[in-house]
Amino acid sequence: xxxxxxxxxxxxxxxxxxxxxxxxxxxxxxxxxxxxxxxxxxxxxxxxxxxxxxxxxxxxxxxxxxxxxxxxxxxxxxxxxxxxxxxxxxxxxxxxxxxxxxxxxxxxxxxxxxxxxxxxxxxxxxxxxxxxxxxxxxxxxxxxxxxxxxxxxxxxxxxxxxxxxxxxxxxxxxxxxxxxxxxxxxxxxxxxxxxxxxxxxxxxxxxxxxxxxxxxxxxxxxxxxxxxxxxxxxxxxxxxxxxxxxxxxxxxxxxxxxxxxxxxxxxxxxxxxxxxxxxxxxxxxxxxxxxxxxxxxxxxxxxxxxxxxxxxxxxxxxxxxxxxxxxxxxxxxxxxxxxxxxxxxxxxxxxxxxxxxxxxxxxxxxxxxxxxxxxxxxxxxxxxxxxxxxxxxxxxxxxxxxxxxxxxxxxxxxxxxxxxxxxxxxxxxxxxxxxxxxxxxxxxxxxxxxxxxxxxxxxxxxxxxxxxxxxxxxxx
Numbered sequence: 001x002x003x004x005x006x007x008x009x010x011x012x013x014x015x016x017x018x019x020x021x022x023x024x025x026x027x028x029x030x031x032x033x034x035x036x037x038x039x040x041x042x043x044x045x046x047x048x049x050x051x052x053x054x055x056x057x058x059x060x061x062x063x064x065x066x067x068x069x070x071x072x073x074x075x076x077x078x079x080x081x082x083x084x085x086x087x088x089x090x091x092x093x094x095x096x097x098x099x100x101x102x103x104x105x106x107x108x109x110x111x112x113x114x115x116x117x118x119x120x121x122x123x124x125x126x127x128x129x130x131x132x133x134x135x136x137x138x139x140x141x142x143x144x145x146x147x148x149x150x151x152x153x154x155x156x157x158x159x160x161x162x163x164x165x166x167x168x169x170x171x172x173x174x175x176x177x178x179x180x181x182x183x184x185x186x187x188x189x190x191x192x193x194x195x196x197x198x199x200x201x202x203x204x205x206x207x208x209x210x211x212x213x214x215x216x217x218x219x220x221x222x223x224x225x226x227x228x229x230x231x232x233x234x235x236x237x238x239x240x241x242x243x244x245x246x247x248x249x250x251x252x253x254x255x256x257x258x259x260x261x262x263x264x265x266x267x268x269x270x271x272x273x274x275x276x277x278x279x280x281x282x283x284x285x286x287x288x289x290x291x292x293x294x295x296x297x298x299x300x301x302x303x304x305x306x307x308x309x310x311x312x313x314x315x316x317x318x319x320x321x322x323x324x325x326x327x328x329x330x331x332x333x334x335x336x337x338x339x340x341x342x343x344x345x346x347x348x349x350x351x352x353x354x355x356x357x358x359x360x361x362x363x364x365x366x367x368x369x370x371x372x373x374x375x376x377x378x379x380x381x382x383x384x385x386x387x388x389x390x391x392x393x394x395x396x397x398x399x400x401x402x403x404x405x406x407x408x409x410x411x412x413x414x415x416x417x418x419x420x421x422x423x424x425x426x427x428x429x430x431x432x433x434x435x436x437x438x439x440x441x442x443x444x445x446x447x448x449x450x451x452x453x454x455x456x457x458x459x460x461x462x463x464x465x466x467x468x469x470x471x472x473x474x475x476x
Contacts, residue, residue: 025183027323028105028332032339039319040312040343042185044351046176047308049192055301057217059365060203071213073293074154078142082134082162092122093177094271095264098322098402099256100181100243105326109242111256116178116236117249118256123174127167134163145279146286148293158214165222168229175232181319182243184235191231199224263402266411270398273411273419277446280426284439292436295376298366299384302355306385309351310392313340317396321403330466337400337458344392352385380440387444394447397454404465409457417450 025038061071096119103112134141138159142152176188199220206216236245285296320336355362363377398410425442432438 025185027101027183027320028327028329032320032332032335036313036316036320036336036339036343039180039183039185039316040347042189043180043312043315044309044347046185046189046192047311048305048351049189049196051301051304051308052196055366056200056203057221058297058301060207061213061217071154073148073290073297074151074214075158075217075297078155078159078162082159092126092260092264092268093119093174094267094318094402095260095262095407096122096174097177097181097318098263098405098407099259100178101319101322101403102326102405104182104242105323112242113244113249114253114256115260116243116245117251118253119174119178119260120171120233120236120245121250121252122257122260123170124167127170130170131163131166134166135160138163145283148286148290150290151293154214158218161215161218162221165225168222168225171229172225172232175229175236178243179232179235179239180315181322182239182241184239187235188232191228191235194231195224195228198227263405263407266407267402270411270414273414277419277422280423281439281442284426284430285436288434288436291370291373292376294367294370295373296380296436298363298373299377299380301366302359302362302381303384303388306348306352306355306388307391309347310344310388311395312347313343313392314395314399316340316343318399318403321400325404325465328469330462330469333400333404333465334462337396340396340400341393344389344396348389348392352388355385356382376436379437383437383440384443387447390444390447390451394451394454397451397458401454401458401461404461406461409461410454413450413453413457417453418446421446421449 025035027035027039058075061075096115100112100115100119103109103115139152139156142155142159147155172191176191179185179187202220202223203217206212206220210216212219233245236243237247239245282296285292317337317340320340321333324330324332324336359378359381360374363374363381367373367377398414401407401410422442425445426439429442430438
């Protein structure tokens with residue numbers, strides 16, 4: 001805790017003074033059920049739009065590219081690798097979200113402003129670093145993942161172009177996280193809607209009009225990413241709260257950088273471990289042949305829609321818990337988590353249920369001429385999407401723990417429950433019955449075990465934080 005200067009008010013003894021409410025959602029007062037919904041719905045729509053445009057990439061490739069049968073699995077080989085390289089550093093956006101949420105809840109405008117400008121500087125620098133590494137080593141990474149030699153040229157080309165857009169990808173994600181944390185969840189939706197339309201239009205132009213393949217799709221993607229980054233920065237300059245961006249103030253403030261790193265590095269490690277385990281899974285999938293790769297690519301893209309639905313309460317949990325922890329409102333913390341868990345079930349039933357109900361026509365959009373791959377995709381989709389609520393519960397509790405200032409605990413749990421268990425599953429269970437179905441069962445098993453541990457940690461930590469807030473000066 002920062003030392004108090006002489007004459008500074010004690011926030012634990014001085015009543016909060018009302019101030020004019022900034023534009024956006026008020027997370028520290030008002031009804032929670034509609035409040036969480038107002039936060040989560042734009043997040044869901046933003047994610048669904050993003051996935052829709054990614055799906056458009058794959059559908060355009062598989063249906064209109066001259067080499068569609070190889071282009072689809074080539075792009076599919078890259079997804080887990082992209083998530084691995086970018087996930088570690090995007091975790092820092094979680095760190096900025098947590099620290100900014102706590103500062104806003106505590107009404108520390110100076111701190112929130114410094115954190116905002118530091119986060120934008122970090123995003124640009126990390127984007128350049130990750131982009132350079134990904135561009136240079138793309139073929140090497142793909143070979144480590146057992147990528148087929150028939151696919152590696154197209155996959156490498158796609159990756160290298162994609163990583164040219166990493167600086168924009170980082171800036172947009174950090175910017176969107178700041179907007180959401182400050183209560184503005186609509187503008188990221190508007191940004192993605194406009195950029196996505198550009199992406200789809202360029203896909204059709206490059207693939208249909210200019211007879212390009214994976215290169216056309218990749219160029220369309222990074223063009224939309226740069227537009228998204230520019231729009232996010234613009235809207236940050238239009239905020240009327242402490243997170244308003246001024247380009248002249250963008251700098252790496254040491255104390256704020258350390259706070260972001262303290263919360264963000266564990267989140268980044270957790271994200272990268274998730275991705276690392278998925279790289280191992282993708283490597284195993286690659287060993288099953290091109291039909292299974294194509295089926296998994298189609299299924300994974302549809303799974304993304306289901307994950308987006310159950311991830312929105314996760315994002316809401318971090319923002320609501322973080323701001324109320326900063327405001328020292330423990331009753332609202334517990335209620336917010338319960339509401340977020342309820343929304344996981346509601347969104348899972350609505351979105352994931354629709355995916356399972358209409359899986360036949362949806363999968364055939366990606367695999368119009370491959371009936372064998374369609375059946376394989378059905379098997380994977382049923383296992384993963386059918387148990388996604390476990391992943392949603394796990395995410396809400398993990399984010400709540402971070403929102404209360406404990407970032408290392410959920411990371412440690414993820415190391416054992418997600419990454420470690422999946423590695424053991426691949427090493428010992430899959431060889432007993434080498435099939436995609438056996439491999440996919442590792443997902444619900446790892447989610448369930450991690451969820452149980454996160455629940456215990458949340459309950460213990462919540463009681464501890466409640467005692468600390470209610471008794472700030474224990475007797476000595």
